[in-house]
Amino acid sequence: MSIELRNVTKRFGEVAAVNNVSFTVEDGELMALLGPSGGGKTTVLRMIAGLEAPTSGDVLIRGRRVNNLSVQQRNIGFVFQNYALFKNMTVFQNIAFGLKIKKWKKDAARERIAELMSLFALDGLERRYPHQLSGGQRQRVAIARALAPKPGVLLLDEPFGAVDAKIRQELREWLVTLHHDLNVTTVFVTHDQEEALEVSKRIVIFSRGRLEQVGSPRDVYEQPVNEFVARFIGVMNVLELEVRDGVGRAGELEFPAGGLPDGHKLRIGFRPHAVEISTDLAQFRYSAVLRHAFFLGVLLRLELELPSGLTLRTRMTKEEYSQLQLEEGRPVSFQIRNYRVLAQEPAPLPPENELIHPPRPMYAENI
Amino acid sequence: MGVFAPKRETGHARRSQRGAEEPALARWLLIAAALAFCAVFLLLPLANVFVQAFAKGWSFYWASLAHPDSLAAIRLTLLVAAISVPLNVGFGLAAAWAIAKFEFRGKPWLITLIDLPFSVSPVVAGLMFVVLFGLQGFLGPWLQARDLAIIFAVPGMVLATVFITFPFVARELIPVMQATGTEQEQAALTLGASGWQTFWHVTLPSVKWGLIYGIILCNARAMGEFGAVSVVSGHITGQTDTMPLRVEKLYNEYHAPAAFAVASLLALLALLTLGLKTFLEWRQAREHQRAQRDPAILPLGATLDPHEH
Numbered sequence: 087m088s089i090e091l092r093n094v095t096k097r098f099g100e101v102a103a104v105n106n107v108s109f110t111v112e113d114g115e116l117m118a119l120l121g122p123s124g125g126g127k128t129t130v131l132r133m134i135a136g137l138e139a140p141t142s143g144d145v146l147i148r149g150r151r152v153n154n155l156s157v158q159q160r161n162i163g164f165v166f167q168n169y170a171l172f173k174n175m176t177v178f179q180n181i182a183f184g185l186k187i188k189k190w191k192k193d194a195a196r197e198r199i200a201e202l203m204s205l206f207a208l209d210g211l212e213r214r215y216p217h218q219l220s221g222g223q224r225q226r227v228a229i230a231r232a233l234a235p236k237p238g239v240l241l242l243d244e245p246f247g248a249v250d251a252k253i254r255q256e257l258r259e260w261l262v263t264l265h266h267d268l269n270v271t272t273v274f275v276t277h278d279q280e281e282a283l284e285v286s287k288r289i290v291i292f293s294r295g296r297l298e299q300v301g302s303p304r305d306v307y308e309q310p311v312n313e314f315v316a317r318f319i320g321v322m323n324v325l326e327l328e329v330r331d332g333v334g335r336a337g338e339l340e341f342p343a344g345g346l347p348d349g350h351k352l353r354i355g356f357r358p359h360a361v362e363i364s365t366d367l368a369q370f371r372y373s374a375v376l377r378h379a380f381f382l383g384v385l386l387r388l389e390l391e392l393p394s395g396l397t398l399r400t401r402m403t404k405e406e407y408s409q410l411q412l413e414e415g416r417p418v419s420f421q422i423r424n425y426r427v428l429a430q431e432p433a434p435l436p437p438e439n440e441l442i443h444p445p446r447p448m449y450a451e452n453i
Numbered sequence: 454m455g456v457f458a459p460k461r462e463t464g465h466a467r468r469s470q471r472g473a474e475e476p477a478l479a480r481w482l483l484i485a486a487a488l489a490f491c492a493v494f495l496l497l498p499l500a501n502v503f504v505q506a507f508a509k510g511w512s513f514y515w516a517s518l519a520h521p522d523s524l525a526a527i528r529l530t531l532l533v534a535a536i537s538v539p540l541n542v543g544f545g546l547a548a549a550w551a552i553a554k555f556e557f558r559g560k561p562w563l564i565t566l567i568d569l570p571f572s573v574s575p576v577v578a579g580l581m582f583v584v585l586f587g588l589q590g591f592l593g594p595w596l597q598a599r600d601l602a603i604i605f606a607v608p609g610m611v612l613a614t615v616f617i618t619f620p621f622v623a624r625e626l627i628p629v630m631q632a633t634g635t636e637q638e639q640a641a642l643t644l645g646a647s648g649w650q651t652f653w654h655v656t657l658p659s660v661k662w663g664l665i666y667g668i669i670l671c672n673a674r675a676m677g678e679f680g681a682v683s684v685v686s687g688h689i690t691g692q693t694d695t696m697p698l699r700v701e702k703l704y705n706e707y708h709a710p711a712a713f714a715v716a717s718l719l720a721l722l723a724l725l726t727l728g729l730k731t732f733l734e735w736r737q738a739r740e741h742q743r744a745q746r747d748p749a750i751l752p753l754g755a756t757l758d759p760h761e762h
Binding site: 158162166172174184187235 | 639640641642646647650654655659661
């Protein structure tokens, strides 16, 4: 079932937790609501579910306005951040709860539960209580419980927040498979951009209650509509430039200023892979020292220190690294292949970014 | 509150005792002092009640209890408890629910009000009802004109008891409900459950032990209350005497053995309550422990994910 929000605003007292948000989730789509904590994404999810009422604007499910429908009438499945399993019920009873409430026939209910138990790899755990389960099992029970009465929409609030990293990775893949198999319209909330990029087909990005951008992972990564999105998605080197003698400068780095007057300030950003490195010191214009190389598996993260003290981050594969015979402390030359102007006459960095990634005491930063 | 705390801490206490380095002598002295205190101030008087009650033998004991006025007192005590306890269960659930699950203006006020009966002397509480419903009171003439008796009658005694035992259930439930939070209930709502179904299947089971504990305490106090009930009862023998009032009256009329006979019954009820409470705590602890070590209910092969251990 499709979901649509039209100019939805939610105020808690004076604070607008969600500010004039509109977007559509297509039937059968897997969509992520992404943003820093306090961005309003959970409130949006709860408004779709009917757990919160919008202050103004409309919520539509399958084209029908549902503002006046109660939670019970909306036919949604909701998975809470901490799962909210019924502690006094076994796994079986938890999953059966929604079916019992909806007065399913006993045989049909038993069949449905058995089907879910095997689909969710929970066989044999019927009689366990929630506190006897591992984090991953709890999460699967929570999703099975939400899906049992065959809801039209599945909503998940930070579904992978409470499990450890290794299981999280498996659960992500599993959610994608599950969605592929069941094809139920799914919306999940996350603050982890990697998770959103990996799992969803489309992403809605929020910050401070406003919708910043809706698009595919590729869109928001390559075509960010504003500075917030550009910096929130992926890793980016950010430089504050000041125009002197018709050129934008940060330390020894120079960028064409396009006729801007001297004294003008602007902020630019570039991805790590836009930095090209050579051990031939004459090959590129700028020089630096490879200060640190961090091994991340297939990729290495490199920190270049420029003579002026600026630090830039770049990435390369293990093979490139050994081909170039790089090592920590080695002088290199480099160039920046492409960059993006993030802001003109920029205000100080917006607080969301500072909350997540405290700014470093130098110009170039990695976020 | 006390419901969950005691037994989970036993293991802890044992461990820390082993680690503690107090000299054995100090430990034994402290234990002896505590036991001696309990013996002198709790056990001895309690034992005395039973000794005095049976001082004139079994037949006298039974005769004292079977006296019509004593029987009336027992019946009235049970009646008053049977009315006030359910009322306070209803109120306690409602108040605890409101306080634990909602934010509203005046919440601190409500919490303070619930504690009021603990801080007001029971005699004063009784007098409040006399002033309100008595013949010289605000509503007295109106009530009399309609031939409704509240003061010096059973309704007044129920009112006084309800007032006195007001906090017990609510006080037990508030912390338990606050600890449980609202997510499980919201989950039930998203699964289509109505408010009542949610309360019945989710809320109530999760506060079960706190509720039972509160009911036991509430009942014990309802049967044992003296001060407030005494003021509103009018002491009409055979009509408005509860067991505590009957004990006092018998004692004042120099029927000490009979007074002790009734008192022993009251004490027995108290002991039963205590026993029941201990039993429930033990059962709850056992349930908890069994749940803890439980993966034994199922064969180990039931763990499907190799990485989840």
